[in-house]
Amino acid sequence: MSVLLTNGRIYTLDEANPVVDTLVVRDGRIAFAGRRADVNVAAAEEAIDLGGRAALPGLVDAHGHLMHLARARLSLDAGGARSEAEVAERVAARAATLPRGEWLGGRGWDQNRWPEREWPTKGALDRAAPHHPVSLTRIDGHATWANSAALAAAGIDAATEEPSGGRIMRDGRGEPTGVLIDTAQRLLQRAEPRPSDERFDQAVREAIAECLAAGLTGIHEMGAELYALDSYRRLVERGQFPFRNYAAVAARSESTWAHYRERGPEKFGEDRVVVGALKLMIDGALGSRGAALHEPYCDDPGNTGLVLIPPEEIAQLTLAGAERGFQVCVHAIGDRANTLALDALEQTLARAPRRDHRFRVEHAQILTERDIPRFRQLGALPSMQATHCTSDMEWAAERLGPERLRGAYAWRSLLDTGVVIAGGSDFPVESPSPFHGIYASVARRPQSGAERGWQPEQRMTRAEAVRSFTTWNAYASRQEHSLGSLAVGKLADLVVLSDDVFACPEARMAQIAPVLTLVGGEVVYRLSSP
Incomplete structure (x- = not known):
């Protein structure tokens, strides 16, 4: 044809x-x-x-979550709420439509948008939905707010120990308040039922349609799990997957990584889906104060964030992934996490040199001055989301202070060393529209046009911003010969x-x-x- x-x-x-x-x-x-x-x-x-x-x-999004975008379509939208009470009202309205005892999931709340900017508690959800387990994931996916019924279903109480790399928020009596951060969320996720294959397949189709309507032709999916990949395979076989997905499997999912550690990379659907990478997570997110920093948060003295994987295991997993043919993509937001990621690459290359490893640092959000040139020196690729910069402008300075802010979202500093930047959105944290990311890269201002004086010297040119969603993303996924x-x-x-x-x-x-x-x-x- x-x-x-x-x-x-x-x-x-x-x-x-x-x-x-x-x-x-x-x-x-x-x-x-x-x-x-x-x-x-x-x-x-x-x-x-x-x-x-x-x-x-x-246009390809180098850091998106099709699996989570699909799950979000099956749950309550808590995005845009301006207070804890507003989220609770939405929960109450949804609970009234569900059979008694049915799990009520949701996503999108952000306490940084609320007047008091304080963590929510289970009490508001207990009152809104006393007869339903409720679990609402924060906008960044790094914290979950649950009610008493959900905590009880998961067996989480005052005696529950915090897992490594996680935090259970507690009150003065040691009782869980309802907020679980980073790896502590897994305690709850084990109890939450997954949707049926039929419902999830339909949600994936709708999520792909949303991506296509936004202007995307493909994504690099960070942290795909087996159940999602099984859905993509079913849709490919039915001719219902009009999209490209370069998937990085989730190392945090034991069953997923065990499967692909034995199997190795794979492609299906005439390369519509390429399982070619391994996703590791070193730290949490800045919005939930889980990003790992060298020094404490300015607005939370004594807290330096969370390291989700012990430093010695980061290098081990990096080497294991590379030896099995996977490109390694490491989530690192805080400056300490980025140092650990680059250290792990350096150790891996010392043990097993590779000329064209294309090791990726996902987010590369807060960097020390010393680490910026290390990307080029080690051959690491920063995979960054420009809309995080414009979304975080309202509160990031409170977290970091002026000194660290100079190394935040440092696109120009990295480009000037000779690296390329893979551009993405981290949807559903942000909109999947690549044009939001291109605009943010060029303007370094929110869409309102407000000038916040956020290191305008770090802006990209239009050509660079477009390449970050096209040629540079193709290179970042080893697909530059075809895409x-x-x-x-x-x-x-x-x-x-x-x-x-x-x-x-x-x-x-x-x-x-x-x-x-x-x-x-x-x-x-x-x-x-x-």
Whole structure:
């Protein structure tokens, strides 16, 4: 099958042929990129007039969570609530629709948006849903707020010991308050029932549709578990997976890592799903004060965050993953966590040198001045989410203070050392729209336009921001020979845009949306005929 796309301003991101007006797609790949006058495609089965619109190679989110986006569609949305009481009201309304005793899950609350900025307690949920176990995951996925019924179902009480790398918030009597941080969440998750295969498969389809409508053609999924990968396989077999997923399996899931440690990497669905990486988590998140810092939090003296994996195990797991053929992706937000991640890579390379390991540091959010050049020196790739910067602006200074803030979200400092940055969103923590991330990278301001003076010298150029969702992401997943640009021979993944990301006013960048999206030469999303 061949398709002609013409009358567009097509940014190929191929340095040898950067802007063209016509593409020919044949058998899912780019067969021609150039001027309409230079190609004869009378036999094309379909011709698409782009109407002068701009087009880009397929946009890929280098750090997203399709599994969690799907689960969120099956649970209560606590996002955007401005107080603990507002979340409780939503819980009460949902509980009234459920059979007595049914588990009520949810996600999205953020105490940093509340006037008092204090942790919630189980009491509000007990009053809202006295006859249901309730567990609500914080927006960043690093804390869970539960009621007494959920805590009892999980066997969590005053005598429960905190797991390594976790925290059970307690009151003055030692009783759990209802908030579990980082690895302590697993105590609760073991008791929470999973959705049926049928419900989860449908939720995945809806989540993919949401990603396509946002402008994505694929993701790098960080921390995929076996049950989610089984769902993707079922959908691929039914022809219901119009998306690409480079999956990093979750080391924290014992069953998932045990399976893939024995099996090794795999691909299925004509490479729509590539299980090629291992995801490790060194620390928690800044918003829940679990990010591991060298010095205490400015707004929580005595707390330096949480290290979820003992330092000696980080290097062991890094080596084990690499030996089995997996790219290793390590979650590190705090400056201490980033030091530990880079130390682990250095130790691994000393024991087993590898020329092209493409070790990734997921988030690389807070860095010491000493660690910034180490990325380039060790060949590590920072995978960063620009919208975290603009979302965290309201409160991050309270956590870090002015000195550490200079090494926060330090895109320009890293780029100037010669590394590339893989761009993502961390959805569902943030919106899956890649244009929100591109705007945040370029403007380094919230979408309101408010100038907060957050190290404007760290901004990216538009070209860098776009590459962070295209060519640099392809390199960050070892797929640069087939994805990332619209060069002849590569897969025909592309997005036709509502506005030109390179030419429109900066303030309009975040509002760009896809008009037409192709994955492997097939139209998978169409807003209207371009």
